[in-house]
Amino acid sequence: MDKSEVISKLSFCGLDCSRCADYENGEIRSLSLNLSELLNGYERLAKMKADNAPIFRGYPEFVNILGHFAKGTCGGCRSDNVQCPLECHAKTCCKEHNVDFCFECNEFPCDKQFQGKLRERWIYLNNRMKEIGVENYFIEQSKMPRY
Incomplete structure (x- = not known):
């Protein structure tokens, strides 16, 4: 995978957008669509199972959540089309400084980005990217849990 392809999947702050549950071209969406199709019509059986396995009483809620992921x-x-719930200044800031990632900016780490634990993670991720390179960072991140 070349750098331009990696850049298209990583956010400016270093998070991997391609593994996010809300990403339109992500594996979570694809797997959720597949599971929705495989479970099509299961509602009737879930109702029958609910008498012996009460967990199935929550099946309609599960279907709604799965539909959201799909x-x-x-x-x-x-x-x-950004739907990220995080208040992030990186996109605007990186464009203003003409860089692809925060770590490439002379002002990194600035005071504009995040607070608390999220800030610590942001600094760590950017320092790691700087240390091993963007492509290696992407490969490393792809082997770790997203959440």
Whole structure:
């Protein structure tokens, strides 16, 4: 995978958009769509099972949550269709400084980005990217749990 492809999947702050549950082209969306199709019509059986296995009483809620994951409406932080719930200044700031990632900026780490634990993670991720390179960082991140 070349750097431009990696850049399209990583956000400016270093998070991997492609593994996010809301990413429109992500594996979570794809697997959720597949599971939704495989479970099509299961509602009747879930109702029958609910008498012996009460967990199935929550099946309609599960279907709603699975449907949400199957929608995957975010195009990622580098797109015009960003759905990320984090208040992030990195996109605007990186564009102003003409860099792809925060660590490439002379002002990194600035005071504009995040607070508390999220800030610590942001600094760690950017320092790691700087240390091993963007492509190796992406490979390393892809082997770790997203959440």
